[in-house]
Amino acid sequence: MSSSVAMASRAIVDLTRGAALTSGDVGALVRQVTELAATVLGVQRTSVWRFEGQGRALRCADLYDAGSRSHRVAPELVAADYPLYFAALRDARVIAAVDAQSDPATAELTAPYLAPLDIRSLLDAPIWHDGGLEGVVCHESVGARRDWTAAEAAFAASMGDVVSLALQTRARLTAQAALQEATRLDAEGRFAAGVAHDFSNILQAVRARAEIMGLRGDASVASQVAPLLHAADRGQALVRRLTDYARTREPQVAVVELGAFLTSLAPLAADVLGTKRRLVVTPPPAPCAVRVDPLLLERALINLIANARAATAADVGVVEMSAELAGSLPRALRGRGDFVRVEVRDNGVGMNEETRSQIRDAWYTTRGGGTGLGLAIVQSVATGVGGAVVVDSELGEGTRVSVFLPLTEPPAP
Numbered sequence: 039m040s041s042s043v044a045m046a047s048r049a050i051v052d053l054t055r056g057a058a059l060t061s062g063d064v065g066a067l068v069r070q071v072t073e074l075a076a077t078v079l080g081v082q083r084t085s086v087w088r089f090e091g092q093g094r095a096l097r098c099a100d101l102y103d104a105g106s107r108s109h110r111v112a113p114e115l116v117a118a119d120y121p122l123y124f125a126a127l128r129d130a131r132v133i134a135a136v137d138a139q140s141d142p143a144t145a146e147l148t149a150p151y152l153a154p155l156d157i158r159s160l161l162d163a164p165i166w167h168d169g170g171l172e173g174v175v176c177h178e179s180v181g182a183r184r185d186w187t188a189a190e191a192a193f194a195a196s197m198g199d200v201v202s203l204a205l206q207t208r209a210r211l212t213a214q215a216a217l218q219e220a221t222r223l224d225a226e227g228r229f230a231a232g233v234a235h236d237f238s239n240i241l242q243a244v245r246a247r248a249e250i251m252g253l254r255g256d257a258s259v260a261s262q263v264a265p266l267l268h269a270a271d272r273g274q275a276l277v278r279r280l281t282d283y284a285r286t287r288e289p290q291v292a293v294v295e296l297g298a299f300l301t302s303l304a305p306l307a308a309d310v311l312g313t314k315r316r317l318v319v320t321p322p323p324a325p326c327a328v329r330v331d332p333l334l335l336e337r338a339l340i341n342l343i344a345n346a347r348a349a350t351a352a353d354v355g356v357v358e359m360s361a362e363l364a365g366s367l368p369r370a371l372r373g374r375g376d377f378v379r380v381e382v383r384d385n386g387v388g389m390n391e392e393t394r395s396q397i398r399d400a401w402y403t404t405r406g407g408g409t410g411l412g413l414a415i416v417q418s419v420a421t422g423v424g425g426a427v428v429v430d431s432e433l434g435e436g437t438r439v440s441v442f443l444p445l446t447e448p449p450a451p
């Protein structure tokens with residue numbers, strides 16, 4: 039090893055105790071691993087790769103170039119082209135290929151990868167997650183052959199273990215957060231359903247009594263009764279919101295093709311928006327299907343449209359509703375497959391920091407007539423199917439609410 043064994047041990051201890059690992063920040067940890075491993079092993083290139091698309095592609099998460107001290111990513115590789123390499127990775131704690139271009143475990147990589155980059159020796163360690171091969175950490179010697187020592191091989195294997203540990207930590211933290219969120223929403227849903235039920239009965243009694251008074255009384259009584267009935271109706275509207283919120287607990291999940299869905303939702307969305315604001319609906323450019331309760335998704339999007347209406351001014355307000363395959367994902371969803379991003383954007387008043395930090399709480403509202411349940415409904419619809427909601431908003435700059443839903447195969451025609 040170009041550095042001492044003590045330095046290698048120190049490096050491993052620092053990584054395992056560091057914030058990146060304990061907080062499950064896999065991206066940051068991977069960059070630390072590549073940089074550290076390049077220094078400790080004295081190699082020119084180190085990289086971390088992960089399987090994507092059900093194991094079909096091997097995607098570079100980070101490539102560190104020791105010469106230029108820079109991080110970048112290498113082009114994706116087709117996993118099926120390297121069966122012997124992956125079989126060797128599955129079997130061994132580490133692949134230590136001194137002459138990588140002729141070693142049976144790594145020779146498949148010669149023409150597309152090793153020869154063009156003049157990589158002579160490879161020290162590759164598997165990354166395991168949930169009992170499966172998840173990726174690989176590569177240490178590459180460029181231009182010169184390296185006779186890897188047992189200590190170097192052990193160090194490389196630990197780098198694979200550290201990344202595996204980070205993946206495990208992230209999965210555990212995400213599961214914990216999802217459980218807490220589900221428990222919170224469940225408790226709120228039950229509470230809301232209970233309140234709605236009892237409140238509805240009381241309102242019906244009030245309304246019935248007021249109607250009788252109105253029928254029996256003279257004109258002066260009737261004028262007193264009208265506001266009573268109006269208040270009771272507003273109460274019933276609140277009950278409906280509560281019931282909506284509580285109902286998000288029992289979804290009827292189906293495959294929803296978003297192109298057709300958005301197009302059919304457009305007239306209702308336009309009604310909610312009214313004639314003084316412009317609605318632009320952009321269906322996804324390619325077929326995009328998600329698994330979700332269509333009624334709940336409709337409710338969620340209509341809530342977002344209603345929020346956009348409240349936030350925008352008449353005659354200048356523009357509200358856009360669109361869907362497309364998500365390019366980048368919020369951290370909590372990364373590594374969990376492909377997602378569709380359904381968006382509602384407006385050019386309205388936007389939100390300040392205080393509002394942004396509280397919008398996820400049920401009952402939080404800045405509007406006189408609001409209940410503060412709209413965004414909570416949207417949130418529970420998304421998390422209920424393993425998705426997430428991201429709100430981007432600046433004061434005076436409008437608002438974009440992105441609902442991420444897991445992509446699924448479209449229904450058979």
Ligand SMILES: Nc1ncnc2c1ncn2[C@@H]1O[C@H](COP(=O)(O)OP(=O)(O)OP(=O)(O)O)[C@@H](O)[C@H]1O
Nearest residue numbers: 345346349388403404405408409410411412413437
């Ligand atoms: N598009 C938006 N632009 C600006 N602020 C928004 C937007 N959407 C939501 N907000 C802010 O978030 C708060 C919470 O929204 P939410 O939909 O949960 O409740 P609400 O609209 O106030 O009431 P409800 O939807 O129950 O009638 C709003 O009161 C508002 O301050």
Ligand SMILES: [Mg+2]
Nearest residue numbers: 341345412413
């Ligand atoms: Mg609302």
